[in-house]
Amino acid sequence: MEKYVPNIFFAIILIAGIGYFVMNVRKLIRNIKLGKDVDRTDRKPERWKNMAKIALGQYKMVRRPVSGILHVVVYIGFILINMEVLEIVIDGLFGTHRIFGEPLGGFYNFLIGNFEVLAFLVLVAVIVFWFRRNIEQVKRFLSKEMEGWPKNDGNIILYFEIVLMTLFLVMNAADYQLQVLGVEHYAKESGIVGSFPISSWLVLPFIENYSTEALILIERTSWWLHITGILVFLNYLYYSKHLHILLAFPNTYFANLKPKGQLTNLESVTNEVKMMMDPDADPYAMPADGAEDEVPEKFGASDVTDLNWVQLMNSYTCTECGRCTSSCPANLTGKKLSPRKIMMDTRDRLEEVGKNIDENNGEFKPDGKQLLDDYITREELWACTSCNACVQECPIGIDPLSIIMDMRRYLVMEESAAPQELNMMMTNIENNGAPWQYSQMDRLNWKDE
Amino acid sequence: MNVPTMADMMAQGKQPEVLFWVGAAGSYDDRAKKITRSFVKILHQAKVDFAVLGTEESSTGDAAKRAGNEFLFQMQAMTNIEILNAYEVKTIVTCDPHSFNTLKNEYPSLGGKYEVYHHTQYINKLIADGRLTIEGENLKGKRLTYHDPCYLGRANDVYETPRDLIRRLGVKSTEMKRHKSTALCCGAGGAQMFKEPEKGDLDINVLRTKDALETNPEIIATGCPYCNTMMTDGVKFALKEDQIVVKDIAELIAEANNL
Numbered sequence: 001m002e003k004y005v006p007n008i009f010f011a012i013i014l015i016a017g018i019g020y021f022v023m024n025v026r027k028l029i030r031n032i033k034l035g036k037d038v039d040r041t042d043r044k045p046e047r048w049k050n051m052a053k054i055a056l057g058q059y060k061m062v063r064r065p066v067s068g069i070l071h072v073v074v075y076i077g078f079i080l081i082n083m084e085v086l087e088i089v090i091d092g093l094f095g096t097h098r099i100f101g102e103p104l105g106g107f108y109n110f111l112i113g114n115f116e117v118l119a120f121l122v123l124v125a126v127i128v129f130w131f132r133r134n135i136e137q138v139k140r141f142l143s144k145e146m147e148g149w150p151k152n153d154g155n156i157i158l159y160f161e162i163v164l165m166t167l168f169l170v171m172n173a174a175d176y177q178l179q180v181l182g183v184e185h186y187a188k189e190s191g192i193v194g195s196f197p198i199s200s201w202l203v204l205p206f207i208e209n210y211s212t213e214a215l216i217l218i219e220r221t222s223w224w225l226h227i228t229g230i231l232v233f234l235n236y237l238y239y240s241k242h243l244h245i246l247l248a249f250p251n252t253y254f255a256n257l258k259p260k261g262q263l264t265n266l267e268s269v270t271n272e273v274k275m276m277m278d279p280d281a282d283p284y285a286m287p288a289d290g291a292e293d294e295v296p297e298k299f300g301a302s303d304v305t306d307l308n309w310v311q312l313m314n315s316y317t318c319t320e321c322g323r324c325t326s327s328c329p330a331n332l333t334g335k336k337l338s339p340r341k342i343m344m345d346t347r348d349r350l351e352e353v354g355k356n357i358d359e360n361n362g363e364f365k366p367d368g369k370q371l372l373d374d375y376i377t378r379e380e381l382w383a384c385t386s387c388n389a390c391v392q393e394c395p396i397g398i399d400p401l402s403i404i405m406d407m408r409r410y411l412v413m414e415e416s417a418a419p420q421e422l423n424m425m426m427t428n429i430e431n432n433g434a435p436w437q438y439s440q441m442d443r444l445n446w447k448d449e
Numbered sequence: 450m451n452v453p454t455m456a457d458m459m460a461q462g463k464q465p466e467v468l469f470w471v472g473a474a475g476s477y478d479d480r481a482k483k484i485t486r487s488f489v490k491i492l493h494q495a496k497v498d499f500a501v502l503g504t505e506e507s508s509t510g511d512a513a514k515r516a517g518n519e520f521l522f523q524m525q526a527m528t529n530i531e532i533l534n535a536y537e538v539k540t541i542v543t544c545d546p547h548s549f550n551t552l553k554n555e556y557p558s559l560g561g562k563y564e565v566y567h568h569t570q571y572i573n574k575l576i577a578d579g580r581l582t583i584e585g586e587n588l589k590g591k592r593l594t595y596h597d598p599c600y601l602g603r604a605n606d607v608y609e610t611p612r613d614l615i616r617r618l619g620v621k622s623t624e625m626k627r628h629k630s631t632a633l634c635c636g637a638g639g640a641q642m643f644k645e646p647e648k649g650d651l652d653i654n655v656l657r658t659k660d661a662l663e664t665n666p667e668i669i670a671t672g673c674p675y676c677n678t679m680m681t682d683g684v685k686f687a688l689k690e691d692q693i694v695v696k697d698i699a700e701l702i703a704e705a706n707n708l
Contacts, residue, residue: 259554260603261603265526272520333652382647436473438476444454
């Protein structure tokens with residue numbers, strides 16, 4: 001029985017790790033569903049294509065070549081090296097050693113060899129990322145909204161990856177040496193299983209002369225830390241900005257496919273305007289049966305629950321890279337608006353609402369707070385030129401502009417709180433059909449001037 | 450200028466091939482009116498049978514919508530749609546990318562379905578159909594840079610059409626560092642045209658004009674009356690108004706063709 005202790009222990013941490021993650025994913029989905037309905041089920045082939053191109057194919061990442069190419073390296077490394085996790089899980093559960101090694105033969109060596117090269121490249125890329133964030137001081141990582149936790153979060157993720165990749169290579173080097181030494185459990189009759197181009201060069205020289213016991217200790221320790229690290233990282237995702245590695249896929253699938261300049265036409269407004277313009281409508285008509293109790297629909301958004309679920313998913317997907325903010329004309333000229341902050345604020349408020357629901361038995365208890373003013377200020381909202389640069393730059397299809405516009409709608413239609421000059425502009429449109437105070441009768445004067 | 454209105458046309462029992470949507474800037478703003486007139490000259494040269502709504506035209510509601518006033522926008526939209534549909538308008542051309550975007554994208558679901566062209570697209574079509582040629586000697590060799598209006602570029606992915614026209618002018622065109630989908634906004638969109646900017650380090654049009662000045666142009670070309678205003682102000686701010694002119698592509702074509 002004692003023989004199986006590691007297997008049982010492994011099964012327990014595996015189930016705990018995945019179980020806790022699933023619990024948080026459920027919470028995530030529930031929070032996203034707090035958003036209003038929006039139909040994104042049309043044009044399916046186009047949606048799949050977008051997902052394949054933008055999320056899977058990283059098509060928009062390389063708009064910025066340096067960070068883009070490095071990101072592609074980490075991304076490919078992440079996807080491929082994780083194939084190895086399948087073997088690690090099986091080995092862990094059944095106490096085997098490199099179970100795919102002998103059945104796959106030469107192909108296995110090819111795979112492991114490439115994983116090693118990728119792990120090394122990922123390590124290099126991640127170190128460059130760390131350098132860019134902490135030494136080179138790339139401007140978009142220095143904005144005000146990045147102070148404190150967001151900055152630490154970014155670094156923690158990089159440390160995670162450095163540690164995981166290092167453990168992977170150390171584990172391989174020790175494994176290789178144990179196979180060379182012919183140690184039982186490691187050595188196979190068919191010879192060396194796996195190919196270790198990087199670890200035998202980078203790590204092996206340090207441990208080559210160690211005793212068998214020390215090598216086993218190193219191999220086992222790195223093996224356990226590596227898989228535990230992966231499970232911890234998996235669970236870290238929900239608490240960090242790093243959810244994009246999963247949400248980028250649904251986020252690009254459900255992204256807006258209409259021209260970027262097209263804003264939605266609020267249907268609730270359409271109904272009212274139609275009634276106002278209908279000469280047959282009876283202004284003194286009694287409300288229809290049951291209509292008295294209907295709460296009039298709120299126009300625009302002052303809190304996260306007024307936004308739609310795609311906008312809420314956008315907020316969880318944002319990985320705070322700041323490409324949006326670094327191309328925002330308002331931000332570039334020193335205004336407070338930062339599209340990235342709009343997304344971070346939306347997510348933080350949504351998390352707050354979610355926690356509130358958890359603490360109050362599934363029912364949101366008013367907390368006297370909202371997205372508007374408590375997170376996003378009016379000054380930020382009014383600084384937007386609606387130029388769509390943020391939407392264009394987002395490598396995974398996030399639309400900060402739609403949130404800004406929905407919040408402006410609330411300010412104007414529910415609070416009549418537009419800046420004074422805009423009120424004048426709107427009064428002019430109402431009175432004389434132009435944003436300036438000119439008579440509509442003078443509209444054609446230009447032809448004779 | 451001979452500019453028939455839809456009402457005139459209807460009285461004569463005629464239906465023009467295209468409605469020219471002039472827009473508020475093109476109707477009232479002194480600088481933008483020159484663009485309007487240049488475009489009309491081009492329409493005349495190509496013998497296009499067009500008409501305007503004249504005093505029946507009203508704001509598309511773009512600025513109101515982007516300021517958050519969906520009510521006012523839809524009131525404007527439905528009033529305009531009623532008029533456009535009453536005249537059985539099928540095709541619309543406009544020199545204003547904001548009107549273009551609103552008419553093309555935001556009117557259809559409210560009942561206004563038209564084929565909508567930005568004037569650069571329409572001019573391109575006239576050339577393709579053999580109705581217009583650009584002789585292009587007047588501007589030959591001039592240094593030019595083109596500023597992408599957001600509502601034409603990113604908003605509707607129209608990047609090449611204006612550039613096709615510029616190539617026909619024989620000018621020496623240089624792209625700004627930020628151009629096409631990475632182009633920087635002039636600062637006027639989203640109703641910013643009608644208000645003071647929020648507190649910051651500098652105005653957006655000044656920053657964008659800097660982009661343009663880096664290409665050492667004699668002409669800054671654009672395709673939007675609001676961009677035109679912003680860039681003209683930016684050039685003045687940089688004290689370069691003696692050396693650099695800001696022109697709409699319609700004006701450049703009119704100039705090339707001695708109109």
